[in-house]
Structure formats: structure tokens, C-alpha cells
Amino acid sequence: MPGENLTRIEAQERRAVVDPTAGMSYEIALDLNRGAEVFGSRTTLRFAATPGADTFIDLIARDVREITLNGRSIDPATAFADSRIALSGLEAQNELIVDADCLYTNTGEGLHRFVDPVDGEVYLYSQFEVPDSRRVFAVFEQPDLKATFQFTVTAPEQWKVVSNSPTPAPQRHGDGTATWTFEPTPTISSYITALVAGPYEATFSELTSASGRVIPLGVYARKSLWQHLDADYVFDKTREGFAYFEEKFDYPYPFAKYDQLFVPEFNAGAMENAGAVTFTETYVFRSKVTDAVKERRVVTILHELAHMWFGDLVTMRWWNDLWLNESFAEWASTMATAEATEWTEAWTTFNAMEKTWAYRQ
Ligand SMILES: [Zn+2]
Incomplete structure (x- = not known):
């Protein structure tokens, strides 16, 4: 049973x-x-x-x-x-x-x-x-x-x-x-x-992959939240992440398109569905938020993007290796945030948050 x-x-x-x-x-x-x-x-x-x-x-x-x-x-x-x-x-x-x-x-x-x-x-x-x-x-x-x-x-x-x-x-x-x-x-x-x-409301853009292929981009949220979503900024960070990961991983983006969807009542921060990433709506800012929250959202956007290669293209055999899947995505996203975006102090935040959390565990 x-x-x-x-x-x-x-x-x-x-x-x-x-x-x-x-x-x-x-x-x-x-x-x-x-x-x-x-x-x-x-x-x-x-x-x-x-x-x-x-x-x-x-x-x-x-x-x-x-x-x-x-x-x-x-x-x-x-x-x-x-x-x-x-x-x-x-x-x-x-x-x-x-x-x-x-x-x-x-x-x-x-x-x-x-x-x-x-x-x-x-x-x-x-x-x-x-x-x-x-x-x-x-x-x-x-x-x-x-x-x-x-x-x-x-x-x-x-x-x-x-x-x-x-x-x-x-x-x-x-x-x-x-x-x-x-x-x-x-x-x-x-x-x-x-x-x-x-x-859902949606807006679209595109970028050119290292392979020369045009990758369609989409950003989605429910209608009643749409006015609060800064989709252009999400596209900007996505473009920076694509260029960074395609160069560092030396492997073109492996899927046909890249949609990012802010969805209601989501349990986690985000989920790396291949080419259709879902995010918590707490990342749709309905009022002024701290820089820490803004930085965290960028790290999450790049964390999910890193998973397109590590996790989605290459996958653990069984769930006991999720620790490596997640650790790699968090390492790659923090590095990309520090080196490819305006959040150049991302490793300091990582030390204060994740590394301290790990020591406590
Ligand atoms: Zn993850």
C-alpha cells in the first residue's frame, strides 16, 4: 500500500x-x-x-x-x-x-x-x-x-x-x-x-541567442496586477543573464522560447519549467520595496535561467541530488548577478543570507 x-x-x-x-x-x-x-x-x-x-x-x-x-x-x-x-x-x-x-x-x-x-x-x-x-x-x-x-x-x-x-x-x-x-x-x-x-495579460520581446537563433520572450501576470509589473526591467535582466550564461556555459540556450509568468498563490519563489518559468506574485511590487528585495528578485530571475542548462538540460537521476541542482543554480545566479547586472555586491548579500543560513543548518 x-x-x-x-x-x-x-x-x-x-x-x-x-x-x-x-x-x-x-x-x-x-x-x-x-x-x-x-x-x-x-x-x-x-x-x-x-x-x-x-x-x-x-x-x-x-x-x-x-x-x-x-x-x-x-x-x-x-x-x-x-x-x-x-x-x-x-x-x-x-x-x-x-x-x-x-x-x-x-x-x-x-x-x-x-x-x-x-x-x-x-x-x-x-x-x-x-x-x-x-x-x-x-x-x-x-x-x-x-x-x-x-x-x-x-x-x-x-x-x-x-x-x-x-x-x-x-x-x-x-x-x-x-x-x-x-x-x-x-x-x-x-x-x-x-x-x-x-x-493573463502578457507582453513580448525577443533576443538573439549565441547560436544566432531568435528567442521569443514573454512576461505574464493576471490582469488585476498587471499595472504593477515592470516587465521591461524583467526583460533587461533576462537579456543580461542570457548573454552571461551562454558565454560561461559555452552552450546556446537549449529551448525554443523563454516565458516568465507571475502566478497567484505560489508556494515557492519560482520554478524552472523548461521555457515557461513561474514566479511568486510577491515579485510584482505593489508598493515601494527595499533594495534587498529588488536584488533578491534579480537573483531569482537568474537562478531560474541558470536551471535551463543545469537542471533542465542536464538533470539529476533522482531527488536526492536536488541539493546539487539547487546549489549550482544559486551559485551561478549569484555570480551572474554580481558580474552581469547593477547588483555588484551580490556576494555580500549571499554571505549575509544563504551562507549564514547554511552555517545555522
Ligand atoms: Zn532552483
Whole structure:
């Protein structure tokens, strides 16, 4: 009875059965037009495995309507238990389809749903670390089973819909809804996939990568906070960080675009979703703030940007190495802040804050 737990040993056993190096792909269709409680989630997963072996896939859902493995129907009543779906009799190449109703959350885990008290608008965003993408789709929820993720999202047509890949033009259905069909991501871990959807305000810019490629930039916040957001400054710091990291890491930015989204009721400072970074709204300054807070926001912007290389492009095998992922991002962002921005005393702040914190621990 594992409940919602997944141990490192179980992940290692599953990694011995499922082979991501042969190419693994998710197609995930989400229907956000089913009211305030649930959304539709249909996953089609293609993966290689050891023939004859058994394993399981992770999913936290209210109801599972359909499970089909290699054309064979599996009864959810027997196969779906303890936030897992049992998969038996695997073949060398497999196709799994899981159709479910998943629950919105209000805890900042999975797909968070927020209703703005100012204007009644609905805002959604995902938060999947650690490990909550299984609250949105059926997934081998461990960082060393990387795959491509292709999202198709149906939502109110006036919404903005943002994921890891650039937002495509929506297909309107004529009934107030529309469908956004995203390009597949590069091969990444499930915990850095993302979906942000709602009537967000946005502004756009771009920069030229060291590779010569033009990288579209976006900054988003909910409508009722938009007047307070200094998006031009966020773009300026992002540009400084791109130039600095591309030179120091000697590796061009690895994703198609870079959106930064300030989202409501966010539990942490920010999250490094590939190409779709989410930030706490406390970084949207509604009144005068101290220089310490302004500097901290720049360090956070550059921390998440550093993760695009260290964490997203190169990823720890298991969560016990998050310490290195986070320490490296904090080191890289503090150095970038001191050397590439106007906050040249960033190491002094680091000494007063993080280093003293570490000594206390
Ligand atoms: Zn981090």
C-alpha cells in the first residue's frame, strides 16, 4: 500500500524495465472546459520495455475511464489503485492510453486553480516538483525517465495558454472554446513540463541567442496586477543573464522560447519549467520595496535561467541530488548577478543570507 509514495528503489526497478534511450513520447490532451472541479486528461504514451516484464505508471485522478495497453483494454477497477496503474505483459514497443478525470488543486501542487477576488477571473498554473505531474496526466514520474511531451489543450477561447513549447495559434470551435496544439518538447523530465492558462495579460520581446537563433520572450501576470509589473526591467535582466550564461556555459540556450509568468498563490519563489518559468506574485511590487528585495528578485530571475542548462538540460537521476541542482543554480545566479547586472555586491548579500543560513543548518 504505497499510497502516494514512490521510493528510489521502485524508481530504479522501473528504470531497469522501461528504456527511455529508445525514444519515449507522451501525447497529452487536456480539456479545461469541464467546470471548476475536474479537467479531462487523456495520455497516449509510447515507450520501449523489457518484453514480458511488469511495471506501473503514476496517476492521481478522481476517475479513470479507460486504460488501453497495446490495444488490450484493462479494467480500471482492478488496475488503478494507490495512485498507480499496474501494467503487465509489456512488449518491446508499447502504446498506453489512459483517459481520466483529474482534480484541480488549491495547494499549489499539480494544476492549481485560482479565482481572482478582484474580478472573478479564473487562473490556472501547474507546479510539478516533487512529483506532481501525475496529478495532471499518467506518467512515469521520475526524473531519469526523460521523454518528449506534446500537449493539446482545450480551453475558453479568450484565454492565454502557455506551455514549454511556443504557444500556437488556437483552433476556434465557434462555441467559445478553442484548442491549442503544441509542438512536442525536447527530451526532458516530467517535473519541468508546464501548463499556465487563463486570461493573463502578457507582453513580448525577443533576443538573439549565441547560436544566432531568435528567442521569443514573454512576461505574464493576471490582469488585476498587471499595472504593477515592470516587465521591461524583467526583460533587461533576462537579456543580461542570457548573454552571461551562454558565454560561461559555452552552450546556446537549449529551448525554443523563454516565458516568465507571475502566478497567484505560489508556494515557492519560482520554478524552472523548461521555457515557461513561474514566479511568486510577491515579485510584482505593489508598493515601494527595499533594495534587498529588488536584488533578491534579480537573483531569482537568474537562478531560474541558470536551471535551463543545469537542471533542465542536464538533470539529476533522482531527488536526492536536488541539493546539487539547487546549489549550482544559486551559485551561478549569484555570480551572474554580481558580474552581469547593477547588483555588484551580490556576494555580500549571499554571505549575509544563504551562507549564514547554511552555517545555522
Ligand atoms: Zn532552483
